[in-house]
Amino acid sequence: MMDNEKEVLVEIRDLDVRYKTRLGPVSAVDDVSFDIFQGEILGLVGESGCGKSTMGKALMRLLPPATDIHGKVIFDGADVLTFSEDQLRDFRGRRISMIFQDPMTSLNPVQRIDNHLVETIQVHEPDTKETDALSRIRGLVERLGIQKERIEDFPHQLSGGMRQRVMISLGLVLNPSLIIADEATTSLDVIVEAKFLDELREILDEFGVSILVITHNIALVAELADRIAVMYAGRIAELGSIYSVFDNPLHPYTKGLLQSVPSIKLDEREVLYKMPGEPPNLTHPPPGCRFHPRCPEVMPICSNHTPSLLHVTSKQMVNCWLYQDHPEKDQPTIEVAT
Ligand SMILES: Nc1ncnc2c1ncn2[C@@H]1O[C@H](COP(=O)(O)OP(=O)(O)O)[C@@H](O)[C@H]1O
Numbered sequence: 001m002m003d004n005e006k007e008v009l010v011e012i013r014d015l016d017v018r019y020k021t022r023l024g025p026v027s028a029v030d031d032v033s034f035d036i037f038q039g040e041i042l043g044l045v046g047e048s049g050c051g052k053s054t055m056g057k058a059l060m061r062l063l064p065p066a067t068d069i070h071g072k073v074i075f076d077g078a079d080v081l082t083f084s085e086d087q088l089r090d091f092r093g094r095r096i097s098m099i100f101q102d103p104m105t106s107l108n109p110v111q112r113i114d115n116h117l118v119e120t121i122q123v124h125e126p127d128t129k130e131t132d133a134l135s136r137i138r139g140l141v142e143r144l145g146i147q148k149e150r151i152e153d154f155p156h157q158l159s160g161g162m163r164q165r166v167m168i169s170l171g172l173v174l175n176p177s178l179i180i181a182d183e184a185t186t187s188l189d190v191i192v193e194a195k196f197l198d199e200l201r202e203i204l205d206e207f208g209v210s211i212l213v214i215t216h217n218i219a220l221v222a223e224l225a226d227r228i229a230v231m232y233a234g235r236i237a238e239l240g241s242i243y244s245v246f247d248n249p250l251h252p253y254t255k256g257l258l259q260s261v262p263s264i265k266l267d268e269r270e271v272l273y274k275m276p277g278e279p280p281n282l283t284h285p286p287p288g289c290r291f292h293p294r295c296p297e298v299m300p301i302c303s304n305h306t307p308s309l310l311h312v313t314s315k316q317m318v319n320c321w322l323y324q325d326h327p328e329k330d331q332p333t334i335e336v337a338t
C-alpha cells in the first residue's frame with residue numbers, strides 16, 4: 001500500500017479489456033493493476049484513445065457484451081467482474097456512480113429535476129416514500145449550491161454549471177463510495193470549470209466519497225487530485241501522489257506530457273515540448289513497452305520485453321525499464337556484420 005493512513009476501496013488487478021472488432025481485437029486496457037483509496041481523488045490522465053473511458057466503464061461493468069474482460073475488480077471484498085445482472089443493478093448507483101461529460105444527454109428533457117432525482121432514489125430504494133426522497137434531495141441540492149426551488153425546473157431552464165451540479169447530485173443521491181467523472185467538466189468554460197472544481201473538492205471532503213477523475217487535461221488533475229495515474233496505450237505508465245509525480249516525473253512519457261503543458265507564468269517565453277509520433281493503434285500495439293517507438297530514452301530491451309508498474313519510492317510507481325532490472329537489460333544490441 002502506498003499510504004498507510006488510507007484504506008483501499010477498490011483493488012484493480014491484472015485487468016485486461018479487449019474489444020472485438022471486424023479488424024481484430026483492440027487491446028484497450030492491458031494488465032492494469034492499481035488501488036483506489038477511500039476518500040481520495042485519483043486523476044486518470046492520458047491522450048485520447050489510451051483507454052481511460054474503457055477503464056471507467058470496466059469498473060461499472062458498462063462495456064459491450066462481447067468484450068473480453070479478464071482480471072479482478074475488488075470492491076468491498078467482492079469481484080465486480082463476477083456480478084450477476086441483479087447484483088450489478090444494486091451496485092451501480094448505490095456503491096458506484098458515473099458523471100458524464102454532457103448533462104443534456106443524461107437528463108431527460110421533459111422531466112423536472114426533482115422527479116428525476118426522486119425516481120433515481122425509488123428505483124434503488126422502493127420503500128422510500130416520495131416525501132422522504134424529496135426532503136433528502138432538497139438537503140443535497142442545497143449543499144451543492146442549487147436553490148431548492150430550482151429543482152422544479154426542467155434541464156433546459158438551468159445554466160450549464162447548474163446542470164453539471166444536478167449531475168453531481170444524481171451521482172451522490174444514493175450515497176455511493178466511488179464516483180467516476182469521465183471528462184465531466186470538458187463542456188464548461190474555464191471560469192465555470194474552476195469554480196465548479198473548487199466546489200467539487202469541498203463537497204467531496206464533506207461526503208467522504210472517492211472520485212476517479214478521468215480527463216485528458218493534466219492541469220485539471222494538478223489542481224484537483226490527490227494522486228495521478230498516467231495512462232499510455234492501455235497501460236499505466238506512472239502512478240503516485242500529485243506532489244511526487246509533478247515535482248519529479250520519472251516515466252519519459254510523463255516527462256513529455258508535463259513539458260507539453262503551458263505554464264501560466266507570463267514572464268517566461270517558453271517553448272512547449274511536442275512529443276514525436278502518434279499514439280499506437282491498439283489493434284496492433286507495439287511489442288515490449290508500448291511507448292518505446294516514441295521514447296527519447298529508449299533502450300534495446302524496451303522493444304522486446306514488457307516492464308511492470310513497480311514502486312520507486314513509497315509514493316510513486318513507474319512502468320519503465322530505466323528503473324528496473326532484467327538479465328538482458330545491459331546487453332548491447334548485436335550488430336550483424338555485413
Ligand atoms: N466499443 C468499442 N469497440 C471497439 N473499440 C473501442 C470501443 N470503445 C473504445 N474503443 C477503442 O479502445 C481504445 C480506448 O478507447 P477509450 O477507452 O475510449 O479511450 P479514451 O477514453 O482514453 O479516449 C481506442 O483505441 C478506441 O478506439
Ligand SMILES: [Mg+2]
Pocket residue numbers: 052053054
Ligand atoms: Mg474517453
